[in-house]
Amino acid sequence: MSALTIFTDTEAKEPVWHSTDAEEIRQQLNAKEVRFERWEANQDLGANPTPETVIRAYQHAIDKLVAEKGYQSWDVISLRADNPQKDVLRTKFLSEHTHGEDEVRFFVEGAGLFCLHLDNKVYQILCEKNDLISVPAGTPHWFDMGSEPHFTAIRIFDNPEGWVAHFTGDAIADAYPRLP
Ligand SMILES: CSCCC(=O)/C(O)=C/O
Ligand SMILES: [Fe+2]
Numbered sequence: 001m002s003a004l005t006i007f008t009d010t011e012a013k014e015p016v017w018h019s020t021d022a023e024e025i026r027q028q029l030n031a032k033e034v035r036f037e038r039w040e041a042n043q044d045l046g047a048n049p050t051p052e053t054v055i056r057a058y059q060h061a062i063d064k065l066v067a068e069k070g071y072q073s074w075d076v077i078s079l080r081a082d083n084p085q086k087d088v089l090r091t092k093f094l095s096e097h098t099h100g101e102d103e104v105r106f107f108v109e110g111a112g113l114f115c116l117h118l119d120n121k122v123y124q125i126l127c128e129k130n131d132l133i134s135v136p137a138g139t140p141h142w143f144d145m146g147s148e149p150h151f152t153a154i155r156i157f158d159n160p161e162g163w164v165a166h167f168t169g170d171a172i173a174d175a176y177p178r179l180p
């Protein structure tokens with residue numbers, strides 16, 4: 001179940017707010033200009049879908065986002081527990097970073113934990129299948145896929161280059177809870 005847990009950025013042990021209610025989560029995040037919506041990810045993708053299969057299955061969702069916001073490119077990130085790169089990728093995304101564009105992700109399988117460092121707080125969003133999230137450009141954040149990752153997400157970009165990150169060098173992520 002999708003969840004939002006909020007901490008201050010000085011106390012990583014005691015959350016100040018928690019909910020698994022999608023509407024409450026949406027309201028909290030919208031107040032910070034973060035888009036959070038429950039879409040429908042009901043296409044059968046098989047066990048290990050190729051990026052082409054995922055794009056074909058969800059072209060209607062991509063088209064909707066492109067029509068709305070004029071996004072220019074998209075790709076698919078799909079991680080499974082048997083991926084030999086999983087530890088390297090987990091470590092990379094666990095470093096606090098920003099992007100020069102909104103981070104738009106549509107989860108079509110599995111789950112991952114987005115952590116946003118905003119206004120002296122840390123917002124930990126457990127995103128699951130059906131969740132659409134858009135994090136404003138420039139927001140410091142990190143992402144945890146867990147030690148046994150299982151998720152597929154469509155990433156939508158408003159530049160033709162795709163994923164570009166700027167690492168902040170702040171070790172804050174090390175203090176906050178992670179997925180098992
Ligand atoms: C679910 S996408 C995770 C990887 C990524 O693109 C990113 O920017 C994490 O912060
Ligand atoms: Fe990111």
Ligand code: NI
Nearest residue numbers: 003018019020
């Ligand atoms: Ni909970």
